[in-house]
Structures are given as C-alpha cells and as structure tokens.
Amino acid sequence: MELNDLWFVVIAVLWTGYFFLEGFDFGVGVLTKGLARNRKERRVLINTIGPVWDGNEVWLIAAGGATFAAFPEWYATLFSGFYVPLLAVLVCLIVRGVAFEYRHKRDEDRWQTNWEHAIFWCSLLPAVLWGVAFGNIVRGVEIDARMEYTGGLLDLLNPYALLGGAVTLTLFTFHGAVFIALKTLGDIRVRARRLATGVGSAAAVLAVAFLGLTQADGGDGVSLAAMLVAAVALVAAIVMNARGREGWAFALSGVTIVAAVAMLFLVLFPDVMPSSLNEEWSLTVDNASSTPYTLKIMTWCAAVATPLVMLYQGWTYWVFRKRIGTQHIADAH
Amino acid sequence: MTADMTLALAPETLARWQFGITTVYHFLFVPLTISLASLVAGLETAWVRTGKEKYLRATKFWGKLFLINIALGVVTGIVQEFQFGMNWSDYSRFVGDVFGAPLAFEALIAFFFESTFIGLWIFGWDKLPKRIHAGCMWMVAIGTVLSAYFILAANSWMQHPVGYRINERTGRAELTDFLAVLTQDTTLVVVFHTLTAAFLAGGAFMTGIAAVHLRRGRHVPVMRTSLRLGLVTLVAGGLLTAVSGDQLSKVMFEQQPMKMASAEALWESEAPAPFSVFAYGDVDEGHNDVAVEIPGLLSFLAHGDLESEVPGINDVNEAEQERYGPGDYRPNIPVAYWGFRWMIGFGMTSFAIGLAGLYLTRKRLWLAPELRTTEDEVPRLALTRRRTLGPALTDWYWRVAVLTIGFPLIASSWGWIFTEMGRQPWVVYGVLRTEDAVSPGTSQAEVLLSMSVFTLLYAVLAVIEVRLLVKYAKAGPPELTAADLDPPTRIGGHGGPRSGPGPGSGPGSGSGDGAAEADRPMAFSY
Numbered sequence: 001m002e003l004n005d006l007w008f009v010v011i012a013v014l015w016t017g018y019f020f021l022e023g024f025d026f027g028v029g030v031l032t033k034g035l036a037r038n039r040k041e042r043r044v045l046i047n048t049i050g051p052v053w054d055g056n057e058v059w060l061i062a063a064g065g066a067t068f069a070a071f072p073e074w075y076a077t078l079f080s081g082f083y084v085p086l087l088a089v090l091v092c093l094i095v096r097g098v099a100f101e102y103r104h105k106r107d108e109d110r111w112q113t114n115w116e117h118a119i120f121w122c123s124l125l126p127a128v129l130w131g132v133a134f135g136n137i138v139r140g141v142e143i144d145a146r147m148e149y150t151g152g153l154l155d156l157l158n159p160y161a162l163l164g165g166a167v168t169l170t171l172f173t174f175h176g177a178v179f180i181a182l183k184t185l186g187d188i189r190v191r192a193r194r195l196a197t198g199v200g201s202a203a204a205v206l207a208v209a210f211l212g213l214t215q216a217d218g219g220d221g222v223s224l225a226a227m228l229v230a231a232v233a234l235v236a237a238i239v240m241n242a243r244g245r246e247g248w249a250f251a252l253s254g255v256t257i258v259a260a261v262a263m264l265f266l267v268l269f270p271d272v273m274p275s276s277l278n279e280e281w282s283l284t285v286d287n288a289s290s291t292p293y294t295l296k297i298m299t300w301c302a303a304v305a306t307p308l309v310m311l312y313q314g315w316t317y318w319v320f321r322k323r324i325g326t327q328h329i330a331d332a333h
Numbered sequence: 334m335t336a337d338m339t340l341a342l343a344p345e346t347l348a349r350w351q352f353g354i355t356t357v358y359h360f361l362f363v364p365l366t367i368s369l370a371s372l373v374a375g376l377e378t379a380w381v382r383t384g385k386e387k388y389l390r391a392t393k394f395w396g397k398l399f400l401i402n403i404a405l406g407v408v409t410g411i412v413q414e415f416q417f418g419m420n421w422s423d424y425s426r427f428v429g430d431v432f433g434a435p436l437a438f439e440a441l442i443a444f445f446f447e448s449t450f451i452g453l454w455i456f457g458w459d460k461l462p463k464r465i466h467a468g469c470m471w472m473v474a475i476g477t478v479l480s481a482y483f484i485l486a487a488n489s490w491m492q493h494p495v496g497y498r499i500n501e502r503t504g505r506a507e508l509t510d511f512l513a514v515l516t517q518d519t520t521l522v523v524v525f526h527t528l529t530a531a532f533l534a535g536g537a538f539m540t541g542i543a544a545v546h547l548r549r550g551r552h553v554p555v556m557r558t559s560l561r562l563g564l565v566t567l568v569a570g571g572l573l574t575a576v577s578g579d580q581l582s583k584v585m586f587e588q589q590p591m592k593m594a595s596a597e598a599l600w601e602s603e604a605p606a607p608f609s610v611f612a613y614g615d616v617d618e619g620h621n622d623v624a625v626e627i628p629g630l631l632s633f634l635a636h637g638d639l640e641s642e643v644p645g646i647n648d649v650n651e652a653e654q655e656r657y658g659p660g661d662y663r664p665n666i667p668v669a670y671w672g673f674r675w676m677i678g679f680g681m682t683s684f685a686i687g688l689a690g691l692y693l694t695r696k697r698l699w700l701a702p703e704l705r706t707t708e709d710e711v712p713r714l715a716l717t718r719r720r721t722l723g724p725a726l727t728d729w730y731w732r733v734a735v736l737t738i739g740f741p742l743i744a745s746s747w748g749w750i751f752t753e754m755g756r757q758p759w760v761v762y763g764v765l766r767t768e769d770a771v772s773p774g775t776s777q778a779e780v781l782l783s784m785s786v787f788t789l790l791y792a793v794l795a796v797i798e799v800r801l802l803v804k805y806a807k808a809g810p811p812e813l814t815a816a817d818l819d820p821p822t823r824i825g826g827h828g829g830p831r832s833g834p835g836p837g838s839g840p841g842s843g844s845g846d847g848a849a850e851a852d853r854p855m856a857f858s859y
Contacts, residue, residue, distance in 0.1 A: 072429020
C-alpha cells in the first residue's frame, strides 16, 4: 500500500471516529426537544455528553487538518466549493459549543430557553449537512480541469444528497437515543428506548435506500459487504434496544455508523472528489496528495498520537461511566 | 463602481478582512487561555500540596473565568482550521504540503489533549482524586502550549519559509525538512515571544480583577494571593516579552527588512540609524514630514551596536523589485508604524503598572514592620520604608491596575496586525503573493456573506462573554461546600469503581450503587 492510500484510510478513520462520537452528541442535541419533557430532563440529556462533546468534536478538526496536510487539493476544493454549507456548519458548531458552556451560567428563564433552542437547531443542522456533503462527495460534483468547483449552492441540494442528509439525521438521532438509554436512569431511559425504535426504523428505511443507490451507482463486492454489515447491524441494534440490551444496542448502532461511513469511502476510492463533468478532472488519491516525505512524517505522528488519543478519551468515558438521572442535577450553581 | 470600491470589494480584500477579524478575535482568547490554564493548575497544585482553602477557592474562581474564556477560544478556533480552504484555496493548494503538517500535528497532539482533559476537569470534581484532577489542568496547560507551538511554526514558515523546495512541474511548495520548520530561529523566537506575552496578559487579567476586589476590601485572602500571583506573572511575563521582542526584531531585521523599516518609517538606509519616537509622513513621496528620533538606537535594536546600517523602505523596495520583478513591495506603512508602537506601548505600560504594583505591595523588603499586613488584610501600598501612598493615590493605583486587564490584549492584537500586514504584499514571504492566494472559484457574495455572518456573530458573542466575565468576576470566589473539601480518593467517585450489573446492563452501565451515594447530585452539571 502506498502512503497516499494509507492516508485515504486514515482520513476515513478520522471521519468515522467523528461521526461515531459526535453522531450521538448531535442526536442528544436533537432529542433535547421531543424526548425531554422539562428543563431538568433536558439537562440530564445535555449532561450525558457534557464531559465528552468537546473532545469528540476534535475528531473533525483532526480530519480537517489531516486532509489539509495529506491531500491539500482535496481540502482546497472541498471547503472552497462547499462554501455556504460549511459556513452554516461552522456557525452551528460555534453557537452549539457556546450554548453548552453558557446555558447554565445565568438563571433567567429566557436566557436558558434561548440557548436550549440553539442546542437543538445547531445539532440538527450539522447532522443533516454532513450527510448532504458526503452524498455530494461520493456522487461527484461539477469540478473543472483546474480542480475548482463550478456548481452553485442549489446543485449541492440535489435529491440524492438530501436523502444522505436525512440518513445522517435519523441515524445520529437513533444513535443518540440509544446512547441516552445507556447513560440515563428512570423514566427518560424508558422513553429513550421507546423513541429509538421509531427513529431507528426510519433510519433503516432511509439508509437502505441511500446506500442502495450508492451501491448501484459505483459499488463493488467489498462495498456491498460493508453495506450489508451496516444494514444488519442497524436492524440488530433496533432489536437489542427493544429488548432492553442497551450496551449491545449502542455498540451495534456504532457498528452501523462505522460500516456506513466505510462503505461511502470504499465507493469513493481511489477518487477523493470525483468530477461529474469529466472523469479526468476528478481529484484522486494520486493527484490530490502531498509528497511521500510529508506523508511519512504525518504517518509517524498519527501512528503515535491516534492510539494515545483513543486511550485517554476511552479513559474519560470510563471515568464518567455512571448513569445519570434527574436526581443528579443540582438546582442552582 | 469606482476603482476604490472595486478594490474594497475584491475577493482578496474581503478575504483578508475576514481573516483579520476572525483571527484577531480568536487571539483575544488565546493568550488568556494559555496563561490562565497554567495559573489555575498552579493554584490547584498549591491547594493539593498545602491544603489551604484559599487556594481551592482561588482555583474555582479563576477556573470559572478561564472556562468562560476558553469556550470562545475553542469555538472560534474551528473557523481558523477551515477558512484556509474556504477563502484561500490557492494558498492551500500551494503550501498544503508544508503548512498542513503542523496544523494536523496541532489537532492530533494538542487539541485532543486540551479538549479531552478540560472535560475531565470541568466534570471531574467528584470523580477524580484531587491530584489527578489538578493533573488534568496541567494537561490542558501543556495542550495549549503545544498548540501555540505548532501553529506558530506554521505561521513562522509564512514569515520565513525554510525546509522546502518549489516543484517546477506542479508549481507547488514541497516540504523537504520538517525539523527545519519546527526549529528555525523564527519559530523559536516567535514561540518565546508569544508565550511570554500570553503570561503578560494572564498576569494583567489576574492583577486587574484582584484589584477590583481589594480596592473595596472584599474577598481579601483569596484576592491577596491572586494579586501576588498576578503581579509576579505580569512582571516576569512583561520582562521576558521585552527580551524576546528584542530578539524577534533582530531576526526580523535580517529576514524581513521591509517590515522593520516600515515599523520605523525609515525611508532611506541610514548608518547609524535612529529610532523613531514619532513620525508623520507622506507614503507616496516616500519620506517623513515630521520625525522625532533617538539617534543610533535603531542600529542597536537591529544589530546590537550603535553604528550599523539599517536598510530603508525605498532601498528595500528597489532591491525587491530587482529580485521579484516590477511592483510595489511596501506594506501599509502607517499601520506597520503605529501597530508596532501600540504593541510596545500597551504591552510595556502594563508591565510598568505591574512593576509598580509589585514594588508597592512588597511584603517585607525595605518595609517597616508596622506597614506589614497579614493574610486577611488588604496590602498597603508602601512608597518608601515608612510611608504609604495617600488614600487618593492608593485608589488610583487600584483603578489603573483594573485598566491594565485590557492593555496586553490590545498589544497582542496590534502585534499580530503589525506582523501580518507588515509582510504584505506577500502571504508567504518572497514566495507567494496574497493576491495569488485567494479562492478563485469563491464569489464575492459568498465571502461577503461569511464575513458579515462571522463579524455579527462574534460581536454578539463578545457582548455575552464580557457580561458573563463581569458577572462571575464580581461575584468573587465561591464558598466551599463539604463536598469540595472532601474530594474522592478513588477514580470514579466516592462509590468507587463498582460497576455491578444493573438492569439491562451492557458496557458502561453501573447502576448498582448504594442508594444515598448513587443519588448524590453531580458536583458540576451543565
């Protein structure tokens, strides 16, 4: 395997880590409306991800930085091309992060309500937009001979990509609901489980449609296998959740995300951003990558840092492994 | 549309404004984050080692202000990571092979560290033994310093590109020596200067807020300790900022003579060269109408002697035209000149206020016994061995000390504006021009939209943030609870790591704890 192929895999891993981890963060954010019935319950939900959401988000920064370093052309085309959606994601991530940190810092009802709205919308919108973005990346967009995106905003909002957005939204919400069931106590835990069945079923229907279209368009045997793993894991997650096996349900919804993202990257390879105008203009792991020297340095860095990150982030989850319920939320600070 | 308006709305201009606004804004939070992380970690360590409650109260107080500050630092940092791609795609394509690596290192090594351990620190009060809890803040502090190092290495490469070659076939810069990028003199001196300036800022922040309370005689034991720590940090940081600034200017005189000539409005080469105290000039004509100068000082600053020649703007411009082809290689000279002065002026004023404070509040040295104060008294501002400042002057000192909170932030903002604008018209000095770095496919409307959105959003967040800081700064250190004084001795909390199977158990479930212990509210919750 060449180093640029390896870095394609590393970037896929970073995005997978991001969607696995921030996937349930987004889901929890979306469920602060719909699942929580009052402020205290909303706070229970927010606090299930309280200690970890910030570390989870770094997977995105790492994916962005790694793309810049390993595939500068990919980074340049993607982020200058998908300008407005990326702007929306950035604004959401800013507001959402501030909302978590500042919501409880004043007692006024309006202050808290406003930040709670912010948490909901700024979790929902990125959850949709990442699916839209990946739909477009995999399907290919209008890229010219100079590797510049020439399409407009509306071209990005095509039905296939929007279906991708619906998949990520429902899948992340399901992942979040299962996570909540695993991390909470009392009534809300039961309701999360009940809600997960519905959301999970919707996610299953949408995901099979989206991944099926993707497979039909450019898949091979390996991507088909990944797709089947995703589908089976999702169904199994729904079943385990319904049976109250919360740990299994969460692990399986995680497998679903991993397999689905893996499938998208498998279909994408060896392109990194296919051009819909002319195959020759596509960005590939070869024409978009950095030099072997840079990739070698990056490989050393990633080989040392990534396992360490997983170790200490894993330790964080272990430290905060206890379930929480409304009784654990103090009234005032 | 007039030519001026066309220029004002050119993608390059808009992209530069957006980068300037978002970066200066981001950097308001960075120095405080870097320094307060270490200061809070130091205070918590003092608590762990001495068991004195004032240190724990100080930790909680400054920790809260630190968190309000870092929240914005973190989220505005995300924009920085992506706007190279959004607005500067040709830059990203050209330098990605070199510039991307330190950015990726920053994310993989520093950001993960910072963000993971900050979560542990915020929520870990009732989950971690106090040593480990304090250790988490040290990890955050290390993360902030590492992060600064990698991003400054990347920036230093733009100031003084090393360890690369230009690939003739692709027309791109390619990394040949990463170690050179990480260890070149520009990087090391800039890191030294930026970190010391960060501690100047943190020291001033602590001094100022402690002064607010001491002026009114409130929260004396905690604020007295904080004042001392703030003043020492401010003075040490200020002194080292000056030393590193001097080193940096010597490096810059070698590497970017144009920037330093502009900083001095030195139009013609002179030997010996004078330091400009004040100048008012004509940029088109290329000379100063009014100039107040100290003879020989600039030669000294540039080369350490009083005779050497320092090249002037007009001569450097001609030399660069010869080297890079026709064009105007002068940056915006008034901005460079005044930016340089605001940086030094505000930074050193803050340092002077700190120095005065450290002297006035000295505890024993050259101080009559009757002027010495105990732990719970406001320190007397002693001018001589037996004399204190009068009440009016004392009050003024406290007021000035409050003002100094803002000075280092103004100084570092101007420092960045100076060093970035002083490099123009280059984005990578001598290699890539700023006008060639923008995204060719991005429309004016898109850049205008994102610039407006970020500016508006950041303005609103600034108001919210400052109000919160004021609220929590005014509230003073919290009273300690029984739980605060009885931190867990085992990881996971008082209940210990009992993760017996609860109903519907799976990985991570642990609901089998004793009822009273299990229902204890979290020490901190969002």
